Amino acid sequence: DVKxxxxxxxxxxxxxxxxxxxxxxxxxxxxxxxYRQDPGLGLRLIYFSYDVKMKEKGxxxxxxxxxxxxxxxxxxxxxxxxxxxxxxxxxxxSLSGAYNQPQHFGDGTRLSIL
Amino acid sequence: xxxxxxxLPTLSVQEGDNSIINxxxxxxxxxxxxxxKQESGKGPQFIIDIRSNMDKRQGQRVTVLLNKTVKxxxxxxxxxxxxxxxxxxxxxxxxxxxxxxFGDGTTLTVKP
Numbered sequence: 001d002v003k004x005x006x007x008x009x010x011x012x013x014x015x016x017x018x019x020x021x022x023x024x025x026x027x028x029x030x031x032x033x034x035y036r037q038d039p040g041l042g043l044r045l046i047y048f049s050y051d052v053k054m055k056e057k058g059x060x061x062x063x064x065x066x067x068x069x070x071x072x073x074x075x076x077x078x079x080x081x082x083x084x085x086x087x088x089x090x091x092x093x094s095l096s097g098a099y100n101q102p103q104h105f106g107d108g109t110r111l112s113i114l
Numbered sequence: 115x116x117x118x119x120x121x122l123p124t125l126s127v128q129e130g131d132n133s134i135i136n137x138x139x140x141x142x143x144x145x146x147x148x149x150x151k152q153e154s155g156k157g158p159q160f161i162i163d164i165r166s167n168m169d170k171r172q173g174q175r176v177t178v179l180l181n182k183t184v185k186x187x188x189x190x191x192x193x194x195x196x197x198x199x200x201x202x203x204x205x206x207x208x209x210x211x212x213x214x215x216f217g218d219g220t221t222l223t224v225k226p
Contacts, residue, residue, distance in 0.1 A: 004157070006132050033213070042202070043158075043216040058213070097163070100146040100207040103214060105157030 006091050012112045019078040019100070021109050023091030030085040030096035031101060034058075034066065034073035036087040043090065048097065049074055081113045126223045132226075133191040137204035137217045142185060144206035148214065149178060151191045152201045161189070161202075191222075199224045 007022035025032065033048040035058075036102030047066040055066050066073040074093075078085055088110050092103040096101060120136060127133045139147065144168040150158035164171045164178045165185075171178050177190040187204050201221050205214040 035147060044216055048213055092157075102148050102150075102160040102163055103158075103205075104151075104160065107155070107157045 002105050004091055004093055004095065006089075006106040006109050007073070008109050010110050011080050013112060014114055015076075015081060015083060016083045018076075019111070020089075021076040021089055021111070021114075023071050023074045023076070023106060025074075025091075025093040025104070026072065027095075027103070027104070028093050029093035030071070031094040031103075032068065033092040033094075034064075034076045035072065035090045035092065036060070037090055037108070038087050039083075046076065048056075060099065083113050085111065085112045087111060121218065122220060123218065124221045124223070126225060129194060129196060129224050129226050131194055133189075133194045133198070133222060135189045135191075135202050135220045135222065137187040137189075137193050137220075139185050139187060139206040139217065140215070141205065141208055142182075143205060144208050146207040147180060147187050148207070149176075149187075150203045150205065151198075151215075152203065154200075158203060163208045171204070178188070190202075194222075194224050196224045196226060198222060 004025045013019050034046045035043045044060050049055050049068045064075045088108045090108045092105045095101040102107045121205045148163040151161050152158040162178050167181050175192045179188045180201045201219040203219045204217040
């Protein structure tokens with residue numbers, strides 16, 4: 001079974017801090033994604049990556065950056081955390097190929113910015 | 115004539131009944147569709163998928179129907195059980211874009 005592991009289930013940070021959310025997958029997937037999930041707004045894509053050192057903006061990249069130095073690890077960075085970034089953050093991975101494949105999700109990090 | 119179900123944010127069914135969860139997708143170029151289940155405190159979990167060259171696909175107790183004419187997707191769960199209680203999301207993929215767009219979820223509650 002594919003396992004996507006997010007480093008923290010719960011995280012509390014202060015406004016202005018630089019925050020790192022880590023995600024590791026163990027199935028050699030090429031594609032990795034970061035979403036945030038908010039009540040009434042569903043899942044919104046922040047950034048994604050098709051390969052090492054490669055990144056693409058999603059629908060709501062403002063205030064975030066990402067890093068993918070190794071294939072199995074995809075990090076989400078909040079450069080200067082703000083209260084409107086309080087949310088559930090979900091990481092996912094999927095196989096690349098000629099045909100789309102389903103995404104496999106971690107269990108999320110609930111981030112609170114005070 | 116054929117009817118297309120509305121998307122409902124919540125659905126409550128009796129244990130043992132069949133459930134139907136509906137989803138309207140937006141992009142006529144989408145060619146791959148997925149249903150996910152999200153239980154409380156967990157990330158979404160893949161249930162079943164279907165490609166645009168099919169209109170029906172069956173899994174274990176679940177069936178996905180695709181109507182490309184009206185851009186509608188449905189998930190049917192047979193003999194619904196309490197463990198099926200969760201939020202269900204549909205997602206659409208456009209091969210050229212390579213990423214998923216998620217629909218609004220439906221919260222399914224199964225009453226014993």
